[in-house]
Amino acid sequence: MSKEEICTHLGDDYDRYLGAIVPPIFQNSLFTRKTQNHGYVYTRISNPTTEIAERKIAALEEGEAARCFSSGMGAISAGIMYWVAQNTHVVCVKSAYGPAREFLSSYLAAFGVEVTFVSGESLEEIEQVVRPNTKLLYLESPSSHIFAMQDLQAVADFARARGIGTLIDNTWATPLYQNPLRYGIDMVVHSASKYLGGHSDIIGGVLIGSAEAMERIAYKERALFGSVMDPHQSWLLLRGLRTLPVRMKQHQESAMTVAAFLESHPKVERVFYPGLPSHPGYELGRKQLAGYTGLISFVPRAEDQAIRDMIPKLRYFEHGPSWGGFESLIVDVGVGISEEASRSTGIPHGLVRISVGLERAETLMADLDQALNTLP
Ligand SMILES: Cc1ncc(COP(=O)(O)O)c(C=O)c1O
Numbered sequence: 001m002s003k004e005e006i007c008t009h010l011g012d013d014y015d016r017y018l019g020a021i022v023p024p025i026f027q028n029s030l031f032t033r034k035t036q037n038h039g040y041v042y043t044r045i046s047n048p049t050t051e052i053a054e055r056k057i058a059a060l061e062e063g064e065a066a067r068c069f070s071s072g073m074g075a076i077s078a079g080i081m082y083w084v085a086q087n088t089h090v091v092c093v094k095s096a097y098g099p100a101r102e103f104l105s106s107y108l109a110a111f112g113v114e115v116t117f118v119s120g121e122s123l124e125e126i127e128q129v130v131r132p133n134t135k136l137l138y139l140e141s142p143s144s145h146i147f148a149m150q151d152l153q154a155v156a157d158f159a160r161a162r163g164i165g166t167l168i169d170n171t172w173a174t175p176l177y178q179n180p181l182r183y184g185i186d187m188v189v190h191s192a193s194k195y196l197g198g199h200s201d202i203i204g205g206v207l208i209g210s211a212e213a214m215e216r217i218a219y220k221e222r223a224l225f226g227s228v229m230d231p232h233q234s235w236l237l238l239r240g241l242r243t244l245p246v247r248m249k250q251h252q253e254s255a256m257t258v259a260a261f262l263e264s265h266p267k268v269e270r271v272f273y274p275g276l277p278s279h280p281g282y283e284l285g286r287k288q289l290a291g292y293t294g295l296i297s298f299v300p301r302a303e304d305q306a307i308r309d310m311i312p313k314l315r316y317f318e319h320g321p322s323w324g325g326f327e328s329l330i331v332d333v334g335v336g337i338s339e340e341a342s343r344s345t346g347i348p349h350g351l352v353r354i355s356v357g358l359e360r361a362e363t364l365m366a367d368l369d370q371a372l373n374t375l376p
Pocket of ligand 1: 071072073074097144169171172190191192193203204205322
């Protein structure tokens, strides 16, 4: 099945649902079994609506199984807990999503779990910090602010040879444009609140990996912490997944055009976009990415306050930190950032990030142009 057909049709079972073209929301906590056992007991463990989303996403990621969570962070923390134990060590890329880094560095410290942050640019760097008790390499490639990348094949081979697990946040690329399990990465996580949902109306997360790992997670990390996806959320996720390929095609086409426009703009100092040859990860991306999505970062040629003043002048970019929806957004992530924060995350001073939505690229470029031209 192609990815398009997985998104539109995998999991269809019209006879099971009275011929309904869209499967119903099983909005119930309990499944009874007085006369017949249908294989479901309680929605915290499994639910037929959620299972369709899980089957689609597992197939898209080329994994054996998937489990949906109430948020991306629910999936990230469950995935990390699957790999770690008391007094173990994790290596994490410093460009990873902030709350994931915080979960590792501050929350898990209380349980004796230690973390070392690396740039992820070379295996030598990882080799230097790995310890006998290292249990997990936590990756995010491309990352969501500067789109830092790790060589997935090399890191997976390195970790496998040492019995270390690998977990990657693949939210930026979506399962359409990168499939880390192909390279031997053990587990993939997505925030479904971004492109998978695509309409800025759900918070959700997904873990994908071996059937054995996902079964354990369903009964341990997901059932015991309880961050399971709600059936209505799953239904909205399914609706989003049906149009994922056409949305991503549009996001990619527009973002490529907007990124090239920004790179040639006199008020822009530097652009970060993995689809541009100027991006440090461009060559690696050509090996492991099948496409590029709608996030672009750039550093305007201006002081902090001037950048802040420019943002409200944009008509089509709302100011907010999320991304991956139908709407265009901007966030001043590196404006006013401290030296320490810039060093520890790799986010350059003055960086702003835009999420290119589904508006026309020409409209967005005209909007960016008029706002940038107000900079002194
Ligand atoms: C790269 C990345 N991973 C994970 C998450 C967490 O997802 P959620 O907000 O669904 O918990 C986010 C949210 O912004 C993100 O940007």
